Amino acid sequence: MRRAAVVVLALLAAGLLAVTLVVGHRAPTNAERVQHLSGELRCPTCVAQTVAGSNTPVAEGMRAEVTRQVAAGRSDSQILSWFRQRYGEDIVLMPSHHGIGPILWVAPGGALAIGIGAILWRRRRRGADRRQQATPEHGLPNAWLAAVLALAVASGVAVPVAFSLQHQTGAADAAPAAAATTSPSGSASTLPAETDPIAAAFELLKSGQPDAAEAIVRRLADRPGKTGTLALLVLGLAERAAEDPAATATLRRFVREHPKHPAAAQVRRLLHQ
Amino acid sequence: MSERLSTPPPRARRLRRLCLVALVPVLVLVGVVLVRANGQSADASPHGSSPLIGHRAPALSGPTVSGGQYTYRPGAVTVVNIWASWCSPCRSELPTLVRLARQWSGHGVDVATIDTRDGVALAARFLRQTGGTGLLAVRDPKGVLAVAWGATGVPETFVVDADGIVRAHWNGPVDPTWLSREVADAQARKS
Numbered sequence: 001m002r003r004a005a006v007v008v009l010a011l012l013a014a015g016l017l018a019v020t021l022v023v024g025h026r027a028p029t030n031a032e033r034v035q036h037l038s039g040e041l042r043c044p045t046c047v048a049q050t051v052a053g054s055n056t057p058v059a060e061g062m063r064a065e066v067t068r069q070v071a072a073g074r075s076d077s078q079i080l081s082w083f084r085q086r087y088g089e090d091i092v093l094m095p096s097h098h099g100i101g102p103i104l105w106v107a108p109g110g111a112l113a114i115g116i117g118a119i120l121w122r123r124r125r126r127g128a129d130r131r132q133q134a135t136p137e138h139g140l141p142n143a144w145l146a147a148v149l150a151l152a153v154a155s156g157v158a159v160p161v162a163f164s165l166q167h168q169t170g171a172a173d174a175a176p177a178a179a180a181t182t183s184p185s186g187s188a189s190t191l192p193a194e195t196d197p198i199a200a201a202f203e204l205l206k207s208g209q210p211d212a213a214e215a216i217v218r219r220l221a222d223r224p225g226k227t228g229t230l231a232l233l234v235l236g237l238a239e240r241a242a243e244d245p246a247a248t249a250t251l252r253r254f255v256r257e258h259p260k261h262p263a264a265a266q267v268r269r270l271l272h273q
Numbered sequence: 274m275s276e277r278l279s280t281p282p283p284r285a286r287r288l289r290r291l292c293l294v295a296l297v298p299v300l301v302l303v304g305v306v307l308v309r310a311n312g313q314s315a316d317a318s319p320h321g322s323s324p325l326i327g328h329r330a331p332a333l334s335g336p337t338v339s340g341g342q343y344t345y346r347p348g349a350v351t352v353v354n355i356w357a358s359w360c361s362p363c364r365s366e367l368p369t370l371v372r373l374a375r376q377w378s379g380h381g382v383d384v385a386t387i388d389t390r391d392g393v394a395l396a397a398r399f400l401r402q403t404g405g406t407g408l409l410a411v412r413d414p415k416g417v418l419a420v421a422w423g424a425t426g427v428p429e430t431f432v433v434d435a436d437g438i439v440r441a442h443w444n445g446p447v448d449p450t451w452l453s454r455e456v457a458d459a460q461a462r463k464s
Binding site: 044045057058060061062064065068084085086087088205206207208241242243273 | 322323324325328331357359389390391392394395402414415416417419420421422423424425426427
């Protein structure tokens with residue numbers, strides 16, 4: 001009776017576990033896959049940012065392409081290799097299975113295995129030595145054993161460090177290019193886009209999203225001071241990009257209110273085109 | 274020999290040797306990485322480092338700014354340029370490209386451009402202003418065509434030979450001397 005109860009309970013538990021595993025391990029949605037893959041791709045014009053975390057034109061284009069390929073039913077590895085073919089191995093943050101990649105994958109595990117192997121081997125030898133009262137020259141010299149262990153640990157540490165260093169160096173190389181493409185021409189706004197709404201709007205405008213830019217600067221355009229001035233300028237340019245007829249009036253207002261602004265001359269030229 | 278091994282070296286000496294041995298793989302790996310990184314930065318010259326060079330050109334098709342439809346097919350040497358109306362270096366580059374396109378017209382060289390992340394009216398106005406009306410410009414409002422060509426910015430230029438293999442890549446406003454030479458090289462491959 002008691003045994004039957006135990007069996008029933010065990011079956012119930014196993015059933016529940018199976019249901020949990022099946023329900024819990026559902027396939028990711030397309031949106032989740034796009035988010036995950038964008039996080040695997042390095043933004044080629046940014047400093048230490050992934051495609052998921054960047055709003056530069058190229059990152060937006062890459063996200064759109066990931067979305068398109070996910071919707072077309074391509075696998076994660078197919079999508080990542082498509083990007084590798086066009087941007088090189090370094091575009092993917094995780095090392096690939098080609099070139100230097102396999103070493104990066106295998107080295108830490110291999111180093112650990114060598115280390116553990118060396119410890120076990122030494123222990124066995126020591127036990128045997130103790131039992132047989134053998135002379136020490138039969139065993140591996142202590143210094144050499146320690147050196148093997150140190151080598152194993154050091155390569156286990158060095159490989160990930162070297163890999164992350166490689167990505168940081170790559171990012172640093174891209175920094176001047178990123179600065180050249182993301183600094184608004186003429187007006188000097190050095191604040192990063194995340195903290196400066198005007199710079200963020202300018203980025204959106206440059207990346208072909210005038211509506212989003214307009215939404216940010218419209219509420220700021222009537223503010224006094226530098227923020228209001230720049231907001232008015234970006235608003236006018238965003239309206240112009242969106243082919244909104246209000247653009248002319250907004251840009252005229254900018255020139256009228258700030259005739260000595262460094263961008264005023266260029267705006268006048270735009271108005272005369 | 275066995276005498277020397279049976280008496281272990283002093284602890285400090287052993288530790289020093291240990292540190293030295295441990296340092297070797299670290300230095301080797303850091304060295305390899307730095308050499309690779311230097312190689313990469315050297316590649317970031319205008320003579321583009323696109324991994325597409327030597328490979329089949331990506332697909333290029335879609336509606337054009339002038340309202341037509343274009344699909345790239347190998348057969349002629351093709352210059353592919355990526356631009357946008359919001360890109361100011363493109364404004365200075367486009368007249369050069371238009372001049373070369375006219376010069377090459379009828380000589381087996383096509384010029385196909387990709388207008389990326391742009392509005393069609395803005396692009397058409399940009400072409401009018403730069404004397405580029407009539408230049409073949411495939412629309413790429415989402416930027417996916419530019420990404421398919423591995424572009425990181427605008428402008429960028431590729432030379433594709435008659436067999437459809439990418440032969441050269443230039444980052445930034447294209448140097449007409451370089452472009453003419455690369456086009457001539459691509460044409461020479463055909464024969």
